[in-house]
Amino acid sequence: MLGLRVRTVYIGGGTPTILDEAQLEDLLSFISKQTDVSALEEFTLEAGRPDTITYEKFVIAKKYGVTRVSVNPQSLCDKLLESVGRSHTSEEFFRAFNDARRAGIKTVNVDLIAGLPGDDFKTFAYTLELRPENITVHTFCVKKSSELLKRDPNVFSIRGGSVGKCVDYSQIKTDQNGYIPYYMYRQKNTVGNYE
Numbered sequence: 001m002l003g004l005r006v007r008t009v010y011i012g013g014g015t016p017t018i019l020d021e022a023q024l025e026d027l028l029s030f031i032s033k034q035t036d037v038s039a040l041e042e043f044t045l046e047a048g049r050p051d052t053i054t055y056e057k058f059v060i061a062k063k064y065g066v067t068r069v070s071v072n073p074q075s076l077c078d079k080l081l082e083s084v085g086r087s088h089t090s091e092e093f094f095r096a097f098n099d100a101r102r103a104g105i106k107t108v109n110v111d112l113i114a115g116l117p118g119d120d121f122k123t124f125a126y127t128l129e130l131r132p133e134n135i136t137v138h139t140f141c142v143k144k145s146s147e148l149l150k151r152d153p154n155v156f157s158i159r160g161g162s163v164g165k166c167v168d169y170s171q172i173k174t175d176q177n178g179y180i181p182y183y184m185y186r187q188k189n190t191v192g193n194y195e
Contacts, residue, residue, distance in 0.1 A: 012046030028064035037065030050096040058103035072111035109134035115163030
């Protein structure tokens with residue numbers, strides 16, 4: 001034996017909450033049998049799309065030791081969400097966010113995206129007023145196969161418009177509210193070439 005132990009578990013890279021309650025329970029119970037989830041520093045379940053989340057799924061997650069969920073509005077502007085093809089509303093996001101709290105999930109992460117097509121500093125700043133335990137700020141990234149790119153080949157701007165102001169504001173605001181940087185990464189084709 002090497003004496004190694006699992007420190008964190010992350011279920012994501014997609015939206016595992018697309019699974020129904022029974023499927024999610026099968027997955028989480030399998031993981032809990034394979035590792036001591038009570039000894040984990042963090043056990044994350046991506047619940048990125050609010051339209052895939054139910055209170056019951058969060059109860060199951062809590063039962064099997066999940067300590068962190070990501071509930072991702074991207075923006076709290078319904079018109080913007082619709083224009084970029086998201087299938088949820090800000091109301092559905094708040095329901096999902098509150099369901100995570102009600103189920104007793106210790107840490108709620110919220111993903112926001114700066115530089116979405118049609119977004120501006122004012123709507124981004126409003127979205128940043130949320131106070132979850134974790135905030136992840138991404139800059140809009142155009143994937144080659146995305147529907148947005150097919151509809152508008154010019155949707156990506158290397159200059160980024162107001163995205164720099166949004167990213168700067170997010171760093172200032174999160175620092176003022178006591179957040180500590182967790183990680184940073186860079187993707188190809190991000191608006192304004194930001195991390």
